[in-house]
Amino acid sequence: MLDWDFLESELENFRAAGLYREPDDGLVRQSWLREAEARGLVPIDASSNDYLGYAADPVSRETYRGATGSGASRLIHGTRPIHRALEGAISTWVDQPATLLFASGYAANLGAIGSMAQSGDLIISDALNHASIIDGCRLSKAEVTVFRHVDIGAVESILRMEGSKRRCWVVTESYFSMDGDSPDLCALRSICDQHRAALVVDEAHALGVFGAGGSGLCSQNGLKPDILIGTFGKALGAQGAFVASTTLFRNWLWNRARSFVYSTALSPMLAAVVHENLTRAQQDKSGRVRLETAGGELRRLLMSAGVRVLESSYGPIVPVLLGTPERAVAVTNDLVAQGILVQAIRPPTVAADSCRIRVTLNSTFSDEHIRRLADSIIEACAE
Numbered sequence: 001m002l003d004w005d006f007l008e009s010e011l012e013n014f015r016a017a018g019l020y021r022e023p024d025d026g027l028v029r030q031s032w033l034r035e036a037e038a039r040g041l042v043p044i045d046a047s048s049n050d051y052l053g054y055a056a057d058p059v060s061r062e063t064y065r066g067a068t069g070s071g072a073s074r075l076i077h078g079t080r081p082i083h084r085a086l087e088g089a090i091s092t093w094v095d096q097p098a099t100l101l102f103a104s105g106y107a108a109n110l111g112a113i114g115s116m117a118q119s120g121d122l123i124i125s126d127a128l129n130h131a132s133i134i135d136g137c138r139l140s141k142a143e144v145t146v147f148r149h150v151d152i153g154a155v156e157s158i159l160r161m162e163g164s165k166r167r168c169w170v171v172t173e174s175y176f177s178m179d180g181d182s183p184d185l186c187a188l189r190s191i192c193d194q195h196r197a198a199l200v201v202d203e204a205h206a207l208g209v210f211g212a213g214g215s216g217l218c219s220q221n222g223l224k225p226d227i228l229i230g231t232f233g234k235a236l237g238a239q240g241a242f243v244a245s246t247t248l249f250r251n252w253l254w255n256r257a258r259s260f261v262y263s264t265a266l267s268p269m270l271a272a273v274v275h276e277n278l279t280r281a282q283q284d285k286s287g288r289v290r291l292e293t294a295g296g297e298l299r300r301l302l303m304s305a306g307v308r309v310l311e312s313s314y315g316p317i318v319p320v321l322l323g324t325p326e327r328a329v330a331v332t333n334d335l336v337a338q339g340i341l342v343q344a345i346r347p348p349t350v351a352a353d354s355c356r357i358r359v360t361l362n363s364t365f366s367d368e369h370i371r372r373l374a375d376s377i378i379e380a381c382a383e
C-alpha cells in the first residue's frame with residue numbers, strides 16, 4: 001500500500017506557515033450574518049467578484065424552463081441554439097469575429113493558451129497573471145518567459161531580442177484581480193505590432209465593469225487584442241467563459257483546445273442566464289458609474305486614515321496591504337466580527353510579504369456601506 005505520510009507532512013508545513021486552506025462549509029458566512037444581525041447592522045459582502053450584483057438574483061421563469069444539460073460535448077451533438085446565440089452576442093460585445101464558450105475561465109485559458117503556442121514559440125507572460133494563464137503556458141509546448149508586473153519596457157526588450165527569431169505571444173490580464181491595476185494596453189498593442197507578436201488579454205475582471213456597455217478595457221482603450229478571454233463568473237454573475245478572436249483561431253480551438261473538445265458543453269440553462277445578464281450588463285451604465293465613485297470614495301477614506309491601499313489600484317478592487325499571512329487573517333476575522341466579509345489573500349496567490357485583504361465593491365453598495373467599510377477597515381488595521 002502507498003505510504004501517504006508525505007502528503008500529511010506537506011500539509012503540516014502549510015499549517016505551520018499559516019497557509020493551510022479549506023472550504024469552511026459556509027461557517028464564516030454564517031458567523032458574518034450572525035454578527036451583523038446581533039449588532040443590528042446590514043451585512044456587507046466585500047469578498048465576491050459579483051461586481052454588478054447579479055449573482056444572487058433568481059433565474060427568470062422563462063429561462064428556468066430551459067434544458068438543464070447539453071448531454072455531451074459541443075462536438076458530440078452537445079451544441080444548442082443558445083450556445084450559438086450567446087457566442088454571437090459576445091462577438092458583437094467585444095468586437096471580435098468569433099467566440100467559443102468554455103465551462104470556466106480556467107478551462108478557457110488552458111484551452112486557448114495551451115493550444116495556441118507551438119514548440120519553438122515564446123510566450124511572454126506578466127508575473128502576476130492568474131494561475132489559469134500560468135497553467136495554460138505550462139500546457140503549451142512553447143518556452144515561457146515571465147516579465148515584471150506591468151513592465152512594458154521589459155516586454156519591449158524581450159521582443160527586440162526574440163521577435164525576429166520566433167513567433168511570440170504576449171499574455172496579460174487587463175485588470176489584475178489581486179492588485180486592481182492594469183498594464184498600458186495601448187503600448188503593449190503597439191510593441192506587439194512592431195515585432196509581429198500576438199497580444200492575448202484576459203479581461204475576466206474588466207468585462208461588465210469598464211468600457212462602453214461593459215465591453216472591457218481593450219475596448220475602452222480603443223485597441224483589439226488578437227485573443228480576448230473572459231469569464232461569466234465575475235460581473236456577469238454566473239459561470240462559464242469564452243475565448244474571442246478570429247474565425248480561424250475559433251476553428252483551431254474547435255480542433256485543438258482539449259478543455260473544449262473533451263468537456264461537456266456549457267449547460268443551456270446557464271448559457272441562457274448569461275445571455276440575459278449580458279444584455280443587462282450592457283445597459284447597466286449606472287452600475288459602472290457607481291463602482292467608479294464608490295471605489296474612489298473608499299480609497300480616499302482609507303488612505304487619509306493612513307491605511308496602506310495599493311497605490312496603483314483603481315476601480316472596484318481595493319487591495320489593503322498587511323504583510324504577513326497571520327495579520328491578513330487577523331484583520332479578516334476582525335472584519336467578519338463587524339459584519340463585513342472580505343477575503344484574506346495569502347501565498348501562493350500573492351508573495352509571502354504582500355499578504356492583504358482584497359476588498360471588492362459591488363455596484364449595489366450605498367454611501368453608508370462605503371463609510372462603514374472604511375471605518376471598520378481603519379479600526380481593524382489599527383489593532
Ligand SMILES: Cc1ncc(COP(=O)(O)O)c(C=O)c1O
Pocket residue numbers: 104105106107109130132173177202204205231232233240241
Ligand atoms: C484573470 C482570471 N482569469 C481566469 C479566471 C478563472 O475564471 P473561472 O473562475 O471562470 O474559472 C479567473 C478567476 O479567478 C481570473 O481572475
